[in-house]
Amino acid sequence: MAGTVLAARPVALPMSAGLDLAAVYRMHHDLVWRSLRALGVDAAMADDATQDVFMVVHRRLHDYDGTTPVRRWVLGIARNVAFKYRERSLRSAARVRPLDGEDERAPAPLTVVDDPAEDVIARREAAAVVERFVERLDPNKRAVFMLCEIEGFSAPEVSAALGIKLNTVYSRLRVAREKFEQAIARHQATTRRKARAP
Amino acid sequence: MNPHPDGSDYLAAFRRERPGAYARRRNWRALKRRIAMTATTATTADHVDPPDGEDDEGSPSDAPDLRRLLTAVGLTFAIAASALLMIRGVSVGLTATRDHHVPTMEAVDQARPSSPHRVTPARPARSARPSTQTLPESSPPEIDRPPGPTPIPVTASPRRSPDPNATPAPAEPTRSASPTTGAVTTDALAAETRLLAEARRALAEDDLAAALAALQQHARKFPTGALQEERLAYEAIVRCRQAPPSSTPAGRFFERYPSSPHGPRVRAACRP
Numbered sequence: 006m007a008g009t010v011l012a013a014r015p016v017a018l019p020m021s022a023g024l025d026l027a028a029v030y031r032m033h034h035d036l037v038w039r040s041l042r043a044l045g046v047d048a049a050m051a052d053d054a055t056q057d058v059f060m061v062v063h064r065r066l067h068d069y070d071g072t073t074p075v076r077r078w079v080l081g082i083a084r085n086v087a088f089k090y091r092e093r094s095l096r097s098a099a100r101v102r103p104l105d106g107e108d109e110r111a112p113a114p115l116t117v118v119d120d121p122a123e124d125v126i127a128r129r130e131a132a133a134v135v136e137r138f139v140e141r142l143d144p145n146k147r148a149v150f151m152l153c154e155i156e157g158f159s160a161p162e163v164s165a166a167l168g169i170k171l172n173t174v175y176s177r178l179r180v181a182r183e184k185f186e187q188a189i190a191r192h193q194a195t196t197r198r199k200a201r202a203p
Numbered sequence: 204m205n206p207h208p209d210g211s212d213y214l215a216a217f218r219r220e221r222p223g224a225y226a227r228r229r230n231w232r233a234l235k236r237r238i239a240m241t242a243t244t245a246t247t248a249d250h251v252d253p254p255d256g257e258d259d260e261g262s263p264s265d266a267p268d269l270r271r272l273l274t275a276v277g278l279t280f281a282i283a284a285s286a287l288l289m290i291r292g293v294s295v296g297l298t299a300t301r302d303h304h305v306p307t308m309e310a311v312d313q314a315r316p317s318s319p320h321r322v323t324p325a326r327p328a329r330s331a332r333p334s335t336q337t338l339p340e341s342s343p344p345e346i347d348r349p350p351g352p353t354p355i356p357v358t359a360s361p362r363r364s365p366d367p368n369a370t371p372a373p374a375e376p377t378r379s380a381s382p383t384t385g386a387v388t389t390d391a392l393a394a395e396t397r398l399l400a401e402a403r404r405a406l407a408e409d410d411l412a413a414a415l416a417a418l419q420q421h422a423r424k425f426p427t428g429a430l431q432e433e434r435l436a437y438e439a440i441v442r443c444r445q446a447p448p449s450s451t452p453a454g455r456f457f458e459r460y461p462s463s464p465h466g467p468r469v470r471a472a473c474r475p
Binding site for chain 2: 030034042
């Protein structure tokens with residue numbers, strides 16, 4: 006749907022290697038947003054950081070030579086932007102820390118009023134489960150897990166993007182996968198229990 | 204969704220739901236705004252002119268005011284020339300306007316012969332000079348025109364000369380070999396534009412004599428030309444700058460107290 010909107014309102018933006026900003030945005034916006042979250046950007050800042058990434062893309066699109074896949078190129082930019090946001094967040098004196106036990110809270114209640122389809126509700130619940138899981142995961146493991154498992158980057162790509170050893174990527178990924186399977190199992194057990202309850 | 208989902212189904216749901224279509228659209232709108240703001244900032248970095256409508260009374264010296272006036276007149280001139288040329292079938296690209304480069308004749312020349320994709324078809328006659336409008340039979344519909352500001356019908360403006368026979372004197376050589384009336388009028392407009400651009404350049408270089416010479420040449424050749432208003436504006440600027448500052452009370456005041464805090468009020472009160 007967003008693609009239709011963008012295609013209907015073309016803007017005069019630079020082109021390089023057959024790309025323009027609208028096309029890069031259309032294809033990689035979600036990846037950038039999620040990668041920024043994976044790289045430690047707060048949810049509240051994810052939109053701003055995403056726009057920053059695409060501002061850089063806009064400026065540097067002329068320099069893009071096509072030797073690197075676009076998604077890897079964009080990920081590199083997202084990594085640098087995320088680094089700046091993390092630094093800013095650490096420096097901020099007004100940083101709000103979650104209260105004890107707040108991270109154990111249940112996902113926000115679903116407000117599906119315009120589309121009552123059960124499928125949509127189930128999908129949103131599942132997405133909320135994953136979101137809760139990655140928020141509680143150790144930041145290092147979260148970056149590896151999200152980039153590999155959600156964005157589909159290979160371990161060597163993640164190794165290069167994060168500047169860590171390949172073996173470290175594999176070990177973090179293995180641990181994160183185990184934790185994820187456990188989290189899913191716990192969630193499904195809870196769901197079954199609630200379904201059986203009168 | 205799979206009734207018995209496994210981990211991959213959860214991840215697929217997450218991919219689909221985060222960040223969501225709304226965030227995509229919202230970020231795209233914000234991104235476009237930021238890009239536009241960046242472009243505006245970069246363009247205006249070379250100018251000291253405030254946006255339209257902004258009060259400029261705080262300026263301590265006369266120089267910025269003069270530059271604003273020159274720029275305003277130049278922009279008016281550029282817009283009028285562009286509109287006229289679009290009516291005649293020549294479209295000056297939006298880029299020139301966006302970059303705040305006043306389209307000079309060189310730009311117009313570039314747009315005309317060497318950029319066939321920018322040549323727009325002649326529009327149906329809307330001016331008071333129907334005899335000069337020749338519409339090709341095979342003219343494509345208006346929808347093929349490139350996007351841009353709606354051309355202003357020149358003769359609809361009461362400020363323009365109502366004389367429909369205000370075609371230029373034959374002294375100005377025509378660029379086109381075509382003997383049609385439309386071609387002659389377009390060339391006359393080009394000649395007018397060239398003369399006023401020359402005057403504007405001379406004014407910017409503080410060469411008042413050269414500016415006046417160009418304006419007088421314009422007045423001789425095109426006494427009721429389409430750009431008469433622009434010529435009179437430039438003439439006013441030249442005369443004001445030629446007059447010694449001490450010839451008016453405000454001039455005497457600013458000569459003596461160039462940085463006075465009363466300057467803005469004096470300047471506002473003494474405006475013509």
